[in-house]
Amino acid sequence: MADRLNRLLNFKRGELPLALLSAAFFFCLLCGYFFLRPVRDAMGVSRGMDELRWLFVVTSISALLFVVAFGGIVSRLNRRRFIPVAYFFIIFCLLIFASLLVFDGATGGGLIGSNTQTSTSRIVGYTFYVWLSVINLFATSIFWAFMVDIFDVDQGKRLFPFIGIGGTLGALAGGFSTRQIAGMTDSVFLPAGLMLAGATLFAVAILIMLALDRAAIRSSHSKLGTSVGPLETGPVVRATIGGNAMDGLIAVSKSPYLLGIGGYIIMMAISNTMIYFTQANLILNESDNFSEFIANFALFDVLAQTATLFTQMFVTTHLIRKLGVGFTLAMLPLVTTAGFAVLAVWPTLGVMAIFQALHRATRYAVSRPARETLFSVVPASEKYKAKPIIDVFFYRGGDVAGAGIDGLFRALGLSLSWLAAAIVPIAGAWGVLSFALGRTQGHKAGLLQNAADGPDEEGRTDVQT
Numbered sequence: 001m002a003d004r005l006n007r008l009l010n011f012k013r014g015e016l017p018l019a020l021l022s023a024a025f026f027f028c029l030l031c032g033y034f035f036l037r038p039v040r041d042a043m044g045v046s047r048g049m050d051e052l053r054w055l056f057v058v059t060s061i062s063a064l065l066f067v068v069a070f071g072g073i074v075s076r077l078n079r080r081r082f083i084p085v086a087y088f089f090i091i092f093c094l095l096i097f098a099s100l101l102v103f104d105g106a107t108g109g110g111l112i113g114s115n116t117q118t119s120t121s122r123i124v125g126y127t128f129y130v131w132l133s134v135i136n137l138f139a140t141s142i143f144w145a146f147m148v149d150i151f152d153v154d155q156g157k158r159l160f161p162f163i164g165i166g167g168t169l170g171a172l173a174g175g176f177s178t179r180q181i182a183g184m185t186d187s188v189f190l191p192a193g194l195m196l197a198g199a200t201l202f203a204v205a206i207l208i209m210l211a212l213d214r215a216a217i218r219s220s221h222s223k224l225g226t227s228v229g230p231l232e233t234g235p236v237v238r239a240t241i242g243g244n245a246m247d248g249l250i251a252v253s254k255s256p257y258l259l260g261i262g263g264y265i266i267m268m269a270i271s272n273t274m275i276y277f278t279q280a281n282l283i284l285n286e287s288d289n290f291s292e293f294i295a296n297f298a299l300f301d302v303l304a305q306t307a308t309l310f311t312q313m314f315v316t317t318h319l320i321r322k323l324g325v326g327f328t329l330a331m332l333p334l335v336t337t338a339g340f341a342v343l344a345v346w347p348t349l350g351v352m353a354i355f356q357a358l359h360r361a362t363r364y365a366v367s368r369p370a371r372e373t374l375f376s377v378v379p380a381s382e383k384y385k386a387k388p389i390i391d392v393f394f395y396r397g398g399d400v401a402g403a404g405i406d407g408l409f410r411a412l413g414l415s416l417s418w419l420a421a422a423i424v425p426i427a428g429a430w431g432v433l434s435f436a437l438g439r440t441q442g443h444k445a446g447l448l449q450n451a452a453d454g455p456d457e458e459g460r461t462d463v464q465t
Contacts, residue, residue, distance in 0.1 A: 011158065011159070011162075012221070014219065014220070014221045015155065015159065015221050017215060017219075018150065018151075018159075018212070018215060018216060018219060018221060018222060019159050019162055019163060021208060021211060021212040021215060022147060022150070022159070022163045022166070022212060023162060023163050023165065023166025023167070024166060024208050025143070025166075025205055025208045025209050025212055026143060026163055026164070026166045026167035026170065027166045027167060027169055027170035027173075028170060028201045028202070028204045028205035028208060029139060029140070029143055029167065029170065029201075029202070029205045030140075030167040030168070030170035030171040030174065031170035031171065031173050031174040031201050032170075032174065032197075032198040032199070032200070032201030032202045032205065033136055033139070033140075033171070033174065033198065034170070034171045034172075034173075034174030034175045034178065034298075034301055034305075035174045035177065035178055035194045035195075035197045035198040035201070036094075036132055036136075036194065036195060036198040037132070037136070037174075037175075037297070037301060038175070038178050038179075038182070038194075038293075038294045038295075038297040038298040038301060039128070039178075039191050039194050039195065039294060040128060040129050040132045040133065041280070041293070041294075041297040042112070042290055042293035042294045042297055043112055043125035043126070043128060043129050043191075044129045044280070045280050045283065045284050045293060046112050046125065046290060046293065047122075048284075049277070049280065049281060049284065052277075052280065052403075053403045053404075053406075053407050055126065055129050055130060055133075056273070056396075056399050056400050056403040057400055057403070058130050059129075059130045059133045059134060059396050059399065060393070060396040060397050060399060060400045062130050062131075062134050063133075063134045063137075063392045063393045063395075063396040063397075064393045066134050066138065066392065067138070067388045067389050067392050067393050083142055083146060083209055084206045084209065084210065086138070086139070086142060087139070087202050087203075087205060087206050087209075088206065090135055090139065090199075090202050091199045091202050091203055093131060093135075094195045094196070094198060094199040094202075095196075095199060097124060097127075097128050097131075097192075097195055098191075098192040098193075098195040098196050098199075099192075100120065100124050101121060101124055101189070101191055101192040101195075102189060102192045103120075104118055104120045104121050104124070105188035105189050105192070109121050109188065110188060112125045112191070112290055133396070133399075134392060134396070137388075137391050137392045137395055137396075138388055138391070138392050140391075141387055141388050141391035141392065142388070144372045144375070144387075145375070145387050146209070147160065147163065147372065148372065148375050148376045149223065149224070150212075150216045150222050150223060150224055151222065151223065151376075152223055152376065153373065153376045153377065153445050155221075156369075156372065156373050156376050157369075157373060160369040160372060160373065161312055161365075161369050164312055164364065164365060164368065164369055165309065165312045165313065167364075168305055168308045168309045168312055168364065168365070169309065170201075171301065171305045171308075172302060172305040172306060172309060174198075174201075174301075175298050175299075175301035175302040175305055176298075176302050177197075178194060178294065178295075178298040178301075179294075179295050179298035179299055179301075179302060181193070181194065182291050182292075182294040182295040182298060183291075183295050185291065186289060186290070186291040190290075190291060190294070191290075191294075194294075249386075249389055251386040252386045252389050252390060255386075257378075257437075257440055257444070258378070258386055258390065260433060260436060260437050260440070261371070261374055261375075261390055261437060262389075262390045262394040263433055264329065264371070264430065264433055264434065264437060265390055265391065265394045265395050265398065266394050266395075266397060266398035266401070267333075267398065267426055267427075267429065267430040267433070268332065268363070268367070268395075268398065268430070269394070269395045269396070269397070269398025269399050269401075269402060270398045270399075270401050270402040270405065270426060271332075271333075271336045271359075271402070271423065271426065271427075271430075272359075272363070272398075272399075272402070273398065273399045273401075273402025273403055273406065274340075274402050274405065274406055274419060274423070275339075275355070275356055275359060276402075277402075277403065277406045278343070278352060278406075278416070278419075279300060279352055279356055282349045282352055283296045283297060283300075286349060299353075300353060300356055300357075303353055303354075303356070303357040304356055304357040304359075304360035304361065305360075306357070307357040307358060307360070307361035308357075308360060308361040308364045308365045309365075310361075311361045311362070311365035311366065312365040324438055324442070325370050325373055325374065325437070325438035325441050325442070326434055326435040326436070326437065326438020326439060327434075327435075327438070328366055328367070328369075328370040328438075329367060329370050329371065329434035329435075329437060329438060330430075330431045330434035330435060331362055331366050331367065332359075332362050332363055332366065332367040332430075332434075333427040333428075333430040333431045333434065334427070334431070335358060335359055335362045336359060336423060336427055336430075337420075337423055337424060337427040339355040339358060339359055340355075340416070340419060340420035340423045341420050342355065343355055343416055343420070344415070344416040344417040344419070344420040347416050370438075373441065374437060374441050375387055376445070377441055377444035377445050378444075405419075405422065406419075409422070
């Protein structure tokens with residue numbers, strides 16, 4: 001049975017247990033997040049689009065402060081400690097948010113955005129929006145950093161799409177459950193209940209992560225297992241990453257390769273934000289209360305994750321190997337341009353749902369595995385310090401730029417046709433950058449392979465220091 005699965009999934013013998021644990025880890029992580037995401041989005045639009053744009057600016061500033069602090073924490077903890085600590089921090093914050101909302105509801109407060117809303121629930125809502133917008137990128141960033149710590153470049157191309165399917169199933173389960181719950185009740189305690197469900201799944205994710213770490217160290221099919229030997233004496237388990245809190249910013253500023261990845265992230269975030277604001281406007285016009293906000297945002301999540309799942313199952317697994325990293329990365333700019341062009345002609349909720357589903361399917365099922373492969377050729381310190389800078393701060397900076405473009409177009413009274421036209425030059429630069437990153441990643445992977453093979457007959461390697 002295992003041999004059949006290995007052949008079907010393009011795995012090598014012995015890789016399946018690690019891949020299954022990794023997929024289960026990602027399932028719990030995204031399932032927990034997608035209990036929280038519709039709550040966040042509903043809180044963001046509950047008082048209108050203008051306040052949502054200010055929340056994007058605050059989120060970007062908070063993201064920079066957070067990733068610098070995170071770099072300092074990483075410097076002092078080893079991998080097995082700081083990943084569970086990071087997720088425990090998320091659980092602790094969720095318990096605080098839920099407790100405040102339960103107390104507010106028990107003392108007569110109403111749902112956020114309603115006439116009985118209190119200042120406490122409004123402050124909690126705004127804080128939660130900013131907090132989750134930063135934390136969600138950080139949480140997935142360290143997950144994928146852990147994956148490239150376990151698997152090498154070739155394994156990443158084969159295993160990451162399968163691991164991504166685990167995450168998509170978790171997101172689909174979380175989004176579907178949230179929609180069902182929100183459709184059954186308009187209780188003032190609904191947001192707190194969904195937060196507690198998310199916290200529970202993050203706790204399960206910690207347990208799976210620790211089991212995966214032990215399995216990887218014992219396995220000869222992991223970089224950890226092949227490099228450190230037995231569990232009791234492995235230096236990777238006990239060693240810290242080292243350095244200081246500013247190392248991530250310094251690494252990004254000095255590396256054209258990392259800056260290029262950051263540029264890709266910024267342009268992706270700009271397009272995502274434009275789609276998000278268009279979607280939020282449509283949902284705001286179609287919903288009457290906070291529970292409906294949550295249910296409609298969850299519905300969009302379910303549609304997007306369903307499209308993502310089918311893409312991962314039938315397209316992604318062999319896509320990176322056949323087309324290469326550059327071509328795979330360039331697919332997202334193409335989908336973005338085509339989607340906005342169609343939306344400009346038919347600006348309806350149904351077309352928006354299809355466009356958003358296809359865009360997110362391409363982003364998560366196609367672009368994300370290829371993008372994470374880019375980090376498989378950088379040192380551990382850059383994976384755990386520079387990567388959050390790129391994944392969180394650059395992404396949120398792109399959010400602010402996208403919100404500014406959307407706000408400017410709406411202030412000028414320009415139509416979706418103009419918005420679609422504005423996307424074209426962004427998508428063009430985005431596509432060119434995709435191919436450049438693919439070439440550079442291939443070159444770096446070759447240098448690493450040469451170094452692993454050892455010096456040539458004259459005692460040299462091709463690695464430049």
